Amino acid sequence: MSAPENLILSNRFRCFDGWQHFYRHAARATACEMRFGLYLPPQAEHERVPLVIYLAGLTCNEETFPIKAGAQRVAAELGLALLSPDTSPRGVRLPGDDEAYDFGLSAGFYLDATEAPWSAHYRMYSYVARELPDLVTSQFPVDGERIGLMGHSMGGHGALTIGLKNPGRFRSLSALAPIVAPTRCPWGQKALPRYLGPDADTWRQYDATELMSDLGSVAGRPPLLVDQGLDDEFLVNQLRPELFEAAARGAGYPLVLRRHEGYGHGYWFVSSVIEDHLRHHAEGLGL
Amino acid sequence: MSAPENLILSNRFRCFDGWQHFYRHAARATACEMRFGLYLPPQAEHERVPLVIYLAGLTCNEETFPIKAGAQRVAAELGLALLSPDTSPRGVRLPGDDEAYDFGLSAGFYLDATEAPWSAHYRMYSYVARELPDLVTSQFPVDGERIGLMGHSMGGHGALTIGLKNPGRFRSLSALAPIVAPTRCPWGQKALPRYLGPDADTWRQYDATELMSDLGSVAGRPPLLVDQGLDDEFLVNQLRPELFEAAARGAGYPLVLRRHEGYGHGYWFVSSVIEDHLRHHAEGLGL
Numbered sequence: 260m261s262a263p264e265n266l267i268l269s270n271r272f273r274c275f276d277g278w279q280h281f282y283r284h285a286a287r288a289t290a291c292e293m294r295f296g297l298y299l300p301p302q303a304e305h306e307r308v309p310l311v312i313y314l315a316g317l318t319c320n321e322e323t324f325p326i327k328a329g330a331q332r333v334a335a336e337l338g339l340a341l342l343s344p345d346t347s348p349r350g351v352r353l354p355g356d357d358e359a360y361d362f363g364l365s366a367g368f369y370l371d372a373t374e375a376p377w378s379a380h381y382r383m384y385s386y387v388a389r390e391l392p393d394l395v396t397s398q399f400p401v402d403g404e405r406i407g408l409m410g411h412s413m414g415g416h417g418a419l420t421i422g423l424k425n426p427g428r429f430r431s432l433s434a435l436a437p438i439v440a441p442t443r444c445p446w447g448q449k450a451l452p453r454y455l456g457p458d459a460d461t462w463r464q465y466d467a468t469e470l471m472s473d474l475g476s477v478a479g480r481p482p483l484l485v486d487q488g489l490d491d492e493f494l495v496n497q498l499r500p501e502l503f504e505a506a507a508r509g510a511g512y513p514l515v516l517r518r519h520e521g522y523g524h525g526y527w528f529v530s531s532v533i534e535d536h537l538r539h540h541a542e543g544l545g546l
Numbered sequence: 547m548s549a550p551e552n553l554i555l556s557n558r559f560r561c562f563d564g565w566q567h568f569y570r571h572a573a574r575a576t577a578c579e580m581r582f583g584l585y586l587p588p589q590a591e592h593e594r595v596p597l598v599i600y601l602a603g604l605t606c607n608e609e610t611f612p613i614k615a616g617a618q619r620v621a622a623e624l625g626l627a628l629l630s631p632d633t634s635p636r637g638v639r640l641p642g643d644d645e646a647y648d649f650g651l652s653a654g655f656y657l658d659a660t661e662a663p664w665s666a667h668y669r670m671y672s673y674v675a676r677e678l679p680d681l682v683t684s685q686f687p688v689d690g691e692r693i694g695l696m697g698h699s700m701g702g703h704g705a706l707t708i709g710l711k712n713p714g715r716f717r718s719l720s721a722l723a724p725i726v727a728p729t730r731c732p733w734g735q736k737a738l739p740r741y742l743g744p745d746a747d748t749w750r751q752y753d754a755t756e757l758m759s760d761l762g763s764v765a766g767r768p769p770l771l772v773d774q775g776l777d778d779e780f781l782v783n784q785l786r787p788e789l790f791e792a793a794a795r796g797a798g799y800p801l802v803l804r805r806h807e808g809y810g811h812g813y814w815f816v817s818s819v820i821e822d823h824l825r826h827h828a829e830g831l832g833l
Contacts, residue, residue, distance in 0.1 A: 272814035273777065273806075279814055329616035329817065490560065519560075527559035527566055530616065 266398060269294070275335035276301040279325050284394065288386040290379060291350030295343060296325045297395065302338035309405035309544040310340045310395065311431075311537065314369060314387065314421075316412030317446075318360050321345045324411075327526035333537045337546055340401050344391055346413070348380040361446050362453060368441070369410075369417030370465045372454040381454060384465075388421045388428070407431035407540035411529055412493075413438055413446070415485075419467035419503075426480055431543025433484040433536045435529055436491055439503035440468040446497050471506040482513040484539045486532045488522025553685060556581070562622035563588040566612050571681065575673040577666060578637030582630060582678065583608045585618050586686065589625035596692035596831040597627045597682065598718075598824065601656060601674065601708075603699030604733075605647050608632045611698075614813035620824045624833055627688050631678055633700070635667040648733050649740060655728070656697075656704030657752045659741040668741060671752075675708045675715070694718035694827035698816055699780075700725055700733070702772075706754035706790075713767055718830025720771040720823045722816055723778055726790035727755040733784050758793035769800040771826045773819045775809025 265285035272279045277300040286293040302308050311334075313324045324330065324343040334341050347367030353376050356363030372381035396403035408429040410418035415437020422432040441447020442462045451462040463469040474480075487500050494500075500516060507514040522528040552572035559566045564587040573580040589595050598621075600611045611617065611630040621628050634654030640663050643650030659668035683690035695716040697705035702724020709719040728734020729749045738749040750756040761767075774787050781787075787803060794801040809815040 272810055272812070273775070273808035273818070274814040275818050326813070327613055329619065331817070332616065332821075488560070521560035523559055525559070526613070527561040530618070531560070531562050 266394070274298070275331045277303065277331065277335050279331060281321065286386055286390060288382045288390045289348040289350075291348050293348065293350065293386065294321045294345050295391065296321045296341075297343075297399065298325065298331050298334055298341040299399065300335045300338050300340065303340060303400045307400045307402040308338050308340050309407065309541070309546060310342055310392070310401045311407040311409060311540045312342045312344070312387070312392065314408070314410030314414030314417040315343065315346050316410075316414050317346070318365050319346050319414075320349070320365065323526070327530065328533050329530045330533045330537060333534045337537060337541045339537060339541060339544075339546070340399070342391070342395055344387055347383065351380050353377065353380070362450050366413065366450065368413060368447075368450050368454065368465070369421060370454055373461070374454060374456050377454050383417070384421065387417065388425055392428070405430060405544040407433075407544055409433040409435070409536055409540065410437065411435040412524065415439075416441060416467060420465050420470060423467060423470040423474070424464075430481055431540040432481050433539050435486050435532065435536070436488060436493070436498060436524055437467070437485060437500075438498060440466055440499055442466045442469065443502065444497045444499060468503045468506045471503060471510055471512060474510045474512065477510055477512045480512060481543050482515070483507070484536060485514065485516045486519060486535070487516065488519050488524060488528045490521050491524040491528075493524055553681070561585065562618045564590065564618065564622050566618060568608065573673055573677060575669045575677045576635040576637075578635050580635065580637065580673065581608045581632050583612045583628075584630075584682065584686065585612065585621055585628040587622045587625050587627065590627060590687045594687045594689040595625050595627050596694065596828070596833060597629055597679070597688045598694040598696060598827045599629045599631070599674070599679065601695070601697030601701030601704040602630065602633050603697075603701045604633070605652050606633050606701075607636070607652065610813070614817065615820050616817045617820050617824060620821045624824060624828045626824060626828060626831075626833070627686070629678070629682055631674055634670065638667050640664065640667070649737050653700065653737065655700060655734075655737050655741065655752065656708060657741055660748070661741060661743050664741050670704070671708065674704065675712055679715070692717060692831040694831055696720040696722070696823055696827065697724065698722040699811065702726070703728060703754060707752050707757060710754060710757045710761070711751075717768055718827040719768050720826050722773050722819065722823070723775060723780070723785060723811055724754070724772060724787075725785060727753055727786055729753045729756065730789065731784045731786060755790045755793045758790060758797055758799060761797045761799065764797055764799045767799060768830050769802070770794070771823060772801065772803045773806060773822070774803065775806050775811060775815045777808050778811040778815070780811055
């Protein structure tokens, strides 16, 4: 299939014998231009490769993961493509959207907003769960039947919620220092009402701990790897992994939650454990 | 030995079971505050470890290498400390020092300036060759007898010139996409006269190709690894590795110069080959 006219290569760089690409395109879900990074490993030159989507956190964009995580080395070894979307719509400006780091620009929370003016553009759930993977699997040598999903912090929230709601689409799942219970932490309690309105019942669909508690059955669900640094400044007030851990235990979900002494929240931590995550995905995706 | 009062820890992060530190201190050579990064691998908790100094290029600072190169993983495996100085004095402001990316701030060229006003502060040669290694080996569990030196672009120029002039001090040596002949490229032809004055003879001591041509004997010199991307936008006009290669051949120097199809100038390239460089240094430093 030829590339749609709205898919534009901004830049590409040779990296670990593959290519780190940066693209922009006119996205339907968010009704504005969106940017993403795509690493294609050397194996993609002669076969369709599995894809791992990485959702980044607050303040990040589509470049953060490719620049800071050191993931391409492992992806090149395993034969994995890596897709890194931006963290919010950025092609439009809405009132107040850059006033705080935790709402608006870089803070899309991977949901479909229902409140104006956000509802016209802040539809990152639809973008990440459907539109972007469809675009990438149709335009690049990537296997649409073998897609994994992971994320960090706000992106860990995105990965867990989108993954739990779409088990057939995302066959492997993991998270790093994720926000697991946004309805019970300040970041979520600020963002969810603004994007979704005052009805707390609507927030639950974007809360991984609530989704986990509501799971009817875990049959066929992918095993879940979560890593958390114990010197993470956001651990106690924002992240609260113990809530998700209890819900997973209650549901009988195959969760491995690892706690790491001394590690903080940022990419010093992400880079230290990224290899384990990509190997987890490679196994889940049949590599 | 207790830390001198002028050595201040700005930040530290757990990374690959070691610690990535960022320090600032009042430097004598540059007569201003300087910043550096220091990665201590897990082995440094119970023994003195060898040190590799990495000199960064134009526009970079002491954070660039720690954030972008993915080197800590390999350093943690091998038991190497990594020292990343800033690329110029930054604690003072001199007239016009931020007007261009290739002169002044972030562009110290690892020399001791003799022209005012630069001569009072732009003494990165003395800082990198002597003061900073002395400070680090006296204050941290680092072995002052096992120090390697490497660098990228302008930092490759720094590593080659400082290394060739101090073979007893730096026991292993390598460079990535280095400026090898600053007297014969626009970057050097702009910077050297401003820092050193109009006498071209004084420039030769900071030109790796000239230094290589002047070597009396290569006995006991460390083998040299140089990597160069062939899609590097600066290859033809600024870097000119063939000049250095010819000088090394003439001198009988043990140089391995590898050319890499498709790779550019930046950290997408650096990260792709950093493991080979650190293994080269580990071997040279007796690990």
